[in-house]
Amino acid sequence: MAEYKQAHIPQRVCVALLAMLASLTGCAKDQSLAPPVNSEQVIVRLKVPSELKAETMKVMYRSTLCTFTDHSAYGEPYQRDGYQHMEIEPAQQGRSDVYEAKLSKDGGGDCQWRLSNVTFGVSYREPERFGDNVRFGAGGGVVVIFDDNASPRGGANIKVDGDLAIKESYYPWVSEAFIGGHRKTINLAGEGDIYWMYKAPEAREVYFEPVLHSRFVVHSEQPKVHKKGLYSSFTYPDGSTVADGHSQPAFRRLETIRLAAEKK
Template sequence: MIKKIPIAIVTMLISLSGCAKDYSLAPPADSEKVTVTVKLPKELKTETMWVMYRSATCKRISYGASGQRTERDGHNSVYKEFERQGRSDIYQVELPKDGGGACQWHLANVTFGVAYADPARFGENIIPGGGGGVVVIFDHNNSPRGGADFKVDGDLTIQKDYYPWVDEEFLGPYRKTVSLTGEGKIYLSYQALQARRVHFEPVLHLDFVVYSAGPKIKRKGNHTIFTYPGGSVVADGRAKPDFIKLQAIRLAAENNK
């Protein structure tokens, strides 16, 4: 039996299929390039870069429950691996700013970061956690992770301190993770409209590890316990380590050498 299809759905299908356009990227040979480099500590590795291009020509059309039509810029994602430059500690990705093609794609944003190359050095059955992430926005749109925390003119250089954070969680499935904890959120987000070079240098202070253990019983007043380098223990309701405290501990230790 052939089922009847509502006229509204037929109309929508026709409107979507009637535009046979090539949505692929086709960067012109003379496209201006954006170069992203990471100066990588030997204990870390680069993660795959997520690159997003946008198009005002090829719209994304959606329909609400009442049939209202919404148009948004189209987007196209590609994924890039950083390439080591010779035998140095510099890893690089080069991206065309103009994505070309029938949709006239332009580079919108990139998401990348670093993680531990060998999490097992921090114990058995430990898995990588978060931290060490960067988002750079090259246009006036938000990234998939939201808007920018910082806005910069010209090229972008990021140098940030990070500490190893080993965390155990007991409520729900047990898990033990090692993360990079630093200043701010897991992903630091920048808008750099004119940037043609982005340089990220994570500075890893491997000798200053902070440990935490979540509560084993869900009860009011039970908080995650943080044990900082040097042995101080704090359970003040924080969800992540106190970055200022870590900085102070490290600087005091370095001054006492």
């Protein structure tokens, strides 16, 4: 009898463990995105100049049901909303210069995902036209936030009610760096930072039209050595050179140069 009990103790333990695991599995939620076919849509459209291309859109969904544990700077645990990323390629509309993507507001699934933000923009189609080994750097980006959370790029500094229409000027900016290895990039210099940051919770249509002034190229060279008083120099389309400690071109100066040239 004692031998019988000893032989079956491991089996009873295994049965209990299996039951516990089955219970836990039954409570777990499928965290995959499953947008319903009738979900309300946000349409994002870009009007893309021929020298540029539409970048892959990065879309984030959040859930208050499927949370996870994170830790503060002091190591204290706390719960955060779950999130999912997906990438969408904007589709060219016929043979036009308009590209479009449709984003479901409702991400569906057991977690009841909701659209949180989208990051998109444009870059140079052929950066090598500016020289050998030239790569695209930065600029021409937009972030639109649809809820009360920050995006991976941070929070919004512009709040918009209703739909969102963006039309911004950009200038080609060829930047050359030397410290740490020679690098040359072509960037899109605009009035704002690399990304325009918007909060538009009610938007159902988002339109972005970057206007590229391709004839007005600004060049910059970073110092070749670290030395106090040495700054990046900027050579503007009118031939003037400025080295005043700024890290990017002066947008207003570029606008003034262009407008003066177009009046001639």
